[in-house]
Amino acid sequence: MKVLYFAWLKAKTGLGEEDVTPPDGVATVGQLVDFLKTRSPGHAAAFEVMSTVRVAVNQDYGGLDTPVKTGDEVAFFPPVTGG
Amino acid sequence: MAVRVQREEFDPGAELARFSAGKTSVGGICLFIGLVRDYMGADQASGSVVNAMTLEHYPGMTERQLEAIEAEAHARWPLDDTLVIHRYGRLEPGERIVLVAASSAHRDAAFEACRFLMDWLKTKAPFWKVEHTPDGDAWVDAKESDEAAASRWNQGTP
Numbered sequence: 176m177k178v179l180y181f182a183w184l185k186a187k188t189g190l191g192e193e194d195v196t197p198p199d200g201v202a203t204v205g206q207l208v209d210f211l212k213t214r215s216p217g218h219a220a221a222f223e224v225m226s227t228v229r230v231a232v233n234q235d236y237g238g239l240d241t242p243v244k245t246g247d248e249v250a251f252f253p254p255v256t257g258g
Numbered sequence: 259m260a261v262r263v264q265r266e267e268f269d270p271g272a273e274l275a276r277f278s279a280g281k282t283s284v285g286g287i288c289l290f291i292g293l294v295r296d297y298m299g300a301d302q303a304s305g306s307v308v309n310a311m312t313l314e315h316y317p318g319m320t321e322r323q324l325e326a327i328e329a330e331a332h333a334r335w336p337l338d339d340t341l342v343i344h345r346y347g348r349l350e351p352g353e354r355i356v357l358v359a360a361s362s363a364h365r366d367a368a369f370e371a372c373r374f375l376m377d378w379l380k381t382k383a384p385f386w387k388v389e390h391t392p393d394g395d396a397w398v399d400a401k402e403s404d405e406a407a408a409s410r411w412n413q414g415t416p
Contacts, residue, residue: 181316182386183397231384234319250316250384254400257313257344257385258292258356258376 176245178211180221181252184228187221204230205239207249221251229254259332259340261324263315265347268357277341277359284338286365288372290358296351298389298398308389311398313346313355316384320344327378331360334374335367342375344385374411381408 179192197210212219222228225239231250232241243249262268270291278287299305328340343357358379360371387398 179316181384182314182388231316231319234316234322236382250319252316252384253386253397255381255384256387256398256400257315257383258380258404 176207176243177248178207179248179250181250183253184221184251188215188217202242202244203239204232204237204241204243204249207243208239227253259325259328260342261321261328262343263317263320263324264343264345266345268343268345268354270354270357273341273343273357274359277339277361281338281361283363284361285363286368287359287361288365288368290356290372290376291354292356292376294349294351294353294355298391306391306393308351308391310348310350310390312348312388312390314386314388315344315346319384323383324379327375327382330378331371331374335360335362335371336364337362337367337371340371340375342379344379344383346385377404377407377411380404 176195176197177192178195180188180190185191197207201207201210208222208225212222229252230237230241232243233248274289294311296308297305298308324342324344328342331337331340338361341357341359345355349355358372358375360368360375362368381404389396389398
């Protein structure tokens, strides 16, 4: 599974992207976040306040209940500020 | 319908000439351009200095979302054509960030669609601004006023 980080989530995790193999039982974004938080203190800091984190699964907006599976591209980022 | 996400500067005159060429059944074109401000906050007097900004985006998803926003505008108004250009990378104050244009047989649809494209783009297209200030770099927080502007398009058909 490919995980991408943008804006300050990239700064906190220290990663633009990473390939992860979550343990069995990780079937939703929320469960994936719980797994990612264990990867480093930076990851834990990035996901500390989930109300400020948005997610896209395969480039479409999702939520904590959105299903994830092997081969998906999951991106985490703050609310957008373009224009 | 066209979407372009690019680092390079764009020329509004050339874009408008291209966009309007051959449109014999169009009564009006509305075009909006967003610029980089040299301050943050409500106004220049009370705001703080911004030297430059850098726009980050999500390649692939950005284009997809902009195309979806464009398609939504075409579903809502009788539009002839639309164009969205959004830049990324480092931009100095006064530089152009974004251009949206809409053409229609009648002006109301063009005006409304232009506003809609900007309002939805600001809350749905995956771009993030970091401002470079004399005190360091700061990610720009999403604004509630942008959310409110975007959500008003959800309250019934305009």
